[in-house]
Amino acid sequence: MTKTSEQLRYPCLGFGVGLRTVHYEYILENLPEVDWFEFITEDFFVPGGRPYYYLESIREHYPLVMHGVSMSIGSCDPLNWDYLQQLKNLKERIKPAWVSDHLCWTGVGGSNMHDLLPLPYTEESVRHIVARVKQVQDFLGERIALENVSSYVCFRESEMTEWDFVAAIAKEADCLILLDINNIYVSAYNHHFDAEQYIAGIPPERVQQYHIAGHSNMGGHIIDTHDHDVIDEVWQLYGKALQRFTDVSTLLERDDHIPELPQLLTELAMAKKIAAQMEQVVA
């Protein structure tokens, strides 16, 4: 029997912002109206000290979500159990609303390239990743969410579309999807596919969270730099996603040229406005 969204997903947290060190003091001094924060998991793979001090202080006031960049779920290296144990320890310490990472690989042969590298969309990749996601979820004792990444290349051996690939892994591994709207836009631009078709191919009951972010358009291609405001086309695509998926938490990401938090909250208000408009349309 097919599971419903309520059976699969964690409760919606509303509208959040990526937690960055430059905002720590502001957050604790002002307790701004943000529904939740998402932090980079590996930034807290440290023995102790200031990172934990701030994270635990902020945790007292806000729900948090762990967002990893080094699980390397698509790598052909064996799963890194030391990494997973650190992740589990952090999860038990911080008690995040959920844990996410990326549908990609970040290294092979023991190295970490610290980049979200693309996968070929093949049955072999699906089988490989599904088995690994199941092991990770079994170890953590809960579903994780995997994010679609921006890509600049596609592989000749790919046998399916990216959205079919994402959907197949989510269904077969029984995991959730962190749907990055900006990444869909970036990849659609870079590979000339239809972004709306992508959204239409994603199973609604698996979508846990959105990412929205800015990027750098180089003309012939876009680089996913997270250093600009969200552009209108991405907001429009976000609106399309809101029409298809319900009760999905939204997170605004910014990783470079990070403005003051109030400026980011103004940008986040746009997401709330679009969501409110979509609710009216649906009603």
Added chain:
Amino acid sequence: MNVHLDNDFSNSGALQDLQRQFKCYLLNEHTKVLSSISEPPTGDEAIRMQIYFDAYRLRLVEILTVHYEALTHLIGNESFEQLGLEYLAAYPSKVPNIRYFGDRFTLFLQQSTIGQQQPQFIEMAEFEWILAKAIDAADMPIANTNAIAEIKPDDWPAIRLQLHPSVSVCWFYWNVTSVWQAIKDKTELPAWQKENQPLPCIIWRKDQISYYQAVQPWLGEIIVGFQETKSFAQICEQLTALIDEDSVPTHMVEALQFLFARDTVSEIYLD
């Protein structure tokens, strides 16, 4: 949740080959992977792969400039970037937290031409790294001076101190701390000066901020002694090689005052 255990990931032959070729491109620009890349709608395969090639270098060199800010200032952005690329080639990252990528940079400098020509740069790198590491060193309780009052007179020779994990003692020939401070304060840099013997510098964390202080050799030796879990008596005996025997008790008291005032003692214990 269904659990399907499939540990034999080496079966992913084509995927593994592709990832190895991709990695070879990122590391050495080996072009074999290009034959696996679909022709993109704009540009070509090499232009698209160049994005990954550049991002890999930019990201990791940038993190070095963050952790070795003063050294970058001294060497210059362009030369430091080149040095960072050489480090990346020699010591590719294996850590999940990118913050620790620079862990072997001091070691790399020791083996480099610039490090041999300008050994003060090695000490600057060591200083910056340890200062940063103090920030996220493990947490431990801080003992207060009441703990000293509770020590019975007969127990003093046998007591040992557990220093806070953020405490480090560095020994520098060069005036790296004054140069570092001038860079931080954006004031005129002092000339490089070299001592005949290395002098100790204590680094620690208090209230989530890292601090440093250049100290006298005897104080450095005492702190190192405590870090090596030596007893009061052992450290006192060791000190006689550096200072007059009669002044050892006074120096030990001064050392305790120094350590407690800086919240650097976690525990006093008897072996």
